[in-house]
Amino acid sequence: MEGTIIKGIGGFYYVKTDNGICECKARGKFRNKGLTPMVGDSVIISAKDGNGAIEEIKERKNELIRPPVSNISQAFIVFALKNPDINLELLNKFLVQCELKNIKSVVCFNKVDLVDNYEQHEAVKMIINAGYNCLFLNAKKEIGLDGLKEKLKDNVTVFCGPSGVGKSTILNRIVGRTVMETGSVSDKLKRGKHTTRHSELVEVHGGFVVDTPGFSTLDLNFESKEELQDYFPEFSQYKHECKFSGCLHYKEPGCEVKKAVDEGDIDLNRYQFYIKNLEEVIKGGKNKW
Structure with a gap:
């Protein structure tokens, strides 16, 4: 069988x-x-x-070390619009990690009730500009959770994001029972020296969710400086039009990616994040986030 x-x-x-x-x-x-x-x-x-x-x-499509799980097809990257404020660099790190692991990203902006005109938030505009799917949530009031549930079917989904953004609350509400502790209890569990935590797939809404947070460690070691651009999907429609076939979209003339940045078609924050990490790769450093 x-x-x-x-x-x-x-x-x-x-x-x-x-x-x-x-x-x-x-x-x-x-x-x-x-x-x-x-x-x-x-x-x-x-x-x-x-x-x-x-x-x-059978051959694995991908695998994670923390949590130890394979064949993840989708990640719900959860960030709060406020409390805590969004760290754009960290958000981009999660997106690149998913691209590297061949995992589809859905960015979930939680606590939308704490921000006026949340669709104009810098992070929201960056994500939409980059072409990623995003959802807006108020997890405690279960606003927006139906949109999440619809995306679970036929997927193996992991939740990831920084602490305090509502991952546990969202997961518990989706599953309909407590599969992850929230608040201070969760912090104590994660720090317990002798606590053994086994990942488990929970079947819900026609798919599976991983019952522990994903990507507790972001450790990306790129094979080459040419590889990095592959993890920025918004570059794809421009990079083949560059003057030079091996363009890194850095200091080369006739670069269509840089032109798209100048014209606002590629988000400046995303491009600056790319350049920062490209320079690290060129210098031979390891991207341990």
């Missing part, structure tokens, strides 16, 4: 199949290959007398 690992604990893996959830152990051959099954893996299993075994782990 084919299925998806939705939970793993103590060497047992719980695989959701068309026939229900099967408790499985992994074959020893995976250990010999240095391969460990992960939550989110698409697997082939065998089952006999109630005992299951993972026979094959």
Whole structure:
């Protein structure tokens, strides 16, 4: 049978199949290959007398280390418009991380009730200009959550974003029960020396959500200076028109990307963020965020 690992604990893996959830152990051959099954893996299993075994782990589309989960298709990047104020650089870091991992980004602006004319907020205009999908929420009053629920179908979704923006509240409201603690309790749990936290996929609204926050560490090491521009999708319609085929959109003449920035078609904050990281890559530094 084919299925998806939705939970793993103590060497047992719980695989959701068309026939229900099967408790499985992994074959020893995976250990010999240095391969460990992960939550989110698409697997082939065998089952006999109630005992299951993972026979094959299909190729992963992507994988995260924190939380340990594979085959994520979508990220809800949650930022509050106020309390705390938005850090544009951090928001761009999350977007690049998703691009690098081949994860579709949906930016969720929470606490919209705290800001007047929130659609004119600098961060909102930046995200819309870059072509990303964004949603506006007041999680405590459950405003905007229906839009989130509609995007869950047929996806494996992870929530990410800085602390204090409402990730736990949003996830709990979507699932309909407490899957993540909120506020000070959450901070204590995350800092506990002996706390073991296992990621789990929760099935809801025709898809799965990861029950822990994503991207607790942003660590991007780019292969080359040419690679970085691939993670800025708004560059794509301009970069092939540049005068030089290997244009980095930095100091080269005849650059259509720079022209688009000057004309306001590419957001200046996004471009400056790109240049800052390009210079870091050129200098040979590692992008550990």
